[in-house]
């Protein structure tokens with residue numbers, strides 16, 4: 001939602017669904033979604049990838065801005081093209097919470113981000129050190145990232161109870177996220193016993209599937 005609103009893009013410009021039958025992408029962390037048009041397949045929701053401009057046959061995040069290779073940088077230099085709007089998962093890299101949820105821990109980074117022997121997918125040339133990171137920001141990002149991921153898991157649980165086709169998914173998401181801010185009097189009208197967790201309230205609103213359009217405009221029908 002942040003990318004759509006901040007950059008004026010459509011969901012279909014940058015989001016895709018990846019088949020993940022064995023859970024190798026979700027890794028017991030990201031939720032799986034089921035869709036009515038392919039009910040036997042488990043999907044994860046992801047940013048689109050595109051072929052690299054300079055390294056044909058390899059792919060990169062659609063938002064990675066590539067610089068051309070030169071003598072000093074034979075693999076080129078690249079940066080996030082949507083840095084201020086990047087997803088929570090990107091913001092927390094390379095940290096995770098410690099078991100007590102009090103400290104940010106730099107997790108073990110694999111040498112390569114994908115299987116295979118293409119060096120373009122190599123990750124950090126040296127281990128990250130605490131000095132590389134701000135001392136406050138990673139904790140803030142981790143707290144937000146944890147909240148958003150739990151919210152997204154709740155969305156998946158509700159969606160998967162009664163899967164609809166992929167092409168109505170963004171309307172469902174927009175509706176759920178638009179319900180995350182309400183007036184206090186509206187909240188008491190909805191429920192005489194205000195819920196402690198606003199997240200539950202927003203997600204439960206999604207259970208009214210009647211508000212989800214069954215058809216979307218043609219320009220939104222592109223499938224990834």
Ligand code: SF4
Nearest residue numbers: 061063064080086090
């Ligand atoms: S930080 Fe995230 S959004 Fe930005 S280029 Fe990397 S993967 Fe893409």
